[in-house]
Amino acid sequence: MAETVFTPSLEGMKHVKLENGVILTKPFLEVCKQILPVLDKFGAAMAIVKSDIGGNITRLENKYSSDPSKYEHLYSMVQEEVQNKTAKGSSSCTNGLLWLTRAMDFLVELFRNLLEHPDWTMSQACTDSYTKTLKKFHGWLASSSFTVAMKLAPNRDKFMEVISGTGDINADIEKFCTTFSPFLKENHEFLASVGLDDMKAS
Secondary structure (H helix, E strand, O other): OOOOOOHHHHHHHHHHOOOOOOOHHHHHHHHHHHHHHHHHOOHHHHHHHHHHHHHHHHHHHHHHOOOOOOOEOOHHHHHHHHOOOOOOOOHHHHHHHHHHHHHHHHHHHHHHHHHHHEEEEEEEHHHHHHHHHOHHHHHHHHHHHHHHHHHHOHHHHHHHHHHHHHOHHHHHHHHHHHHHHHHHHHHHHHHOOOOOOOOOOO
């Protein structure tokens, strides 16, 4: 079967939602995890993003594991923290979900750039997607370390070759962006509904 690095996450996305439209914790986190091997192919340029995503996934997974039936639905952790007035804490699951969603926004935007701007270098594609997504929430320090990291972005053609595997990479990127974006949008809408979508990095 023809496969690209996106094949596992595309498969996983089919299980993220229940028929009634509720996003499930474990399948959502699994899909995010399946993106991590794609980041490995970026090398040093994505090390910060990868550790950030990994840390937030672990935080949410630990909470989920503490009571899988209670936290089966992704937003249940946030609702509990909102009630307990702990949602704004830097180590809260709300904070974890918010930054995980933002990092995924950045990746979706980056892959979209690679698709829509075949003439751009990898650094250009990364910088543009960073400016559109994460930059406004980052303080000076995070922003400058990100800018430095983007200069380490790999050669675009080599990268595309590595992630293509045996499948149609452009079709899979398109599918990934189109299918995953609505979940991210829903996360933002939910976080906004409890007044927590605009928290910035300290």
